[in-house]
Amino acid sequence: MLISVRNLVAVFYKNVNSWHLWLQNIFIYYAFISIQLPRSSVFAGHIKYQIYFLQASPQRL
Secondary structure, three states: OHHHHHHHHHHHHHOOOOHHHHHHHHHHHHHHHHHHOOOOOHHHHHHHHHHHHHHHOHHHO
């Protein structure tokens, strides 16, 4: 799962052209994680924290 998630993020960030697309990708990614993983899992919580952090600093990647 970790490898697939990393690949998903890599594809999204390679295709970012604007803030609108970037935020849209974050929304899709969040939805993907919510569907694939139980909401109560520690891993899901970690991913959601990462998404929140990335929203605050998109230039980090």
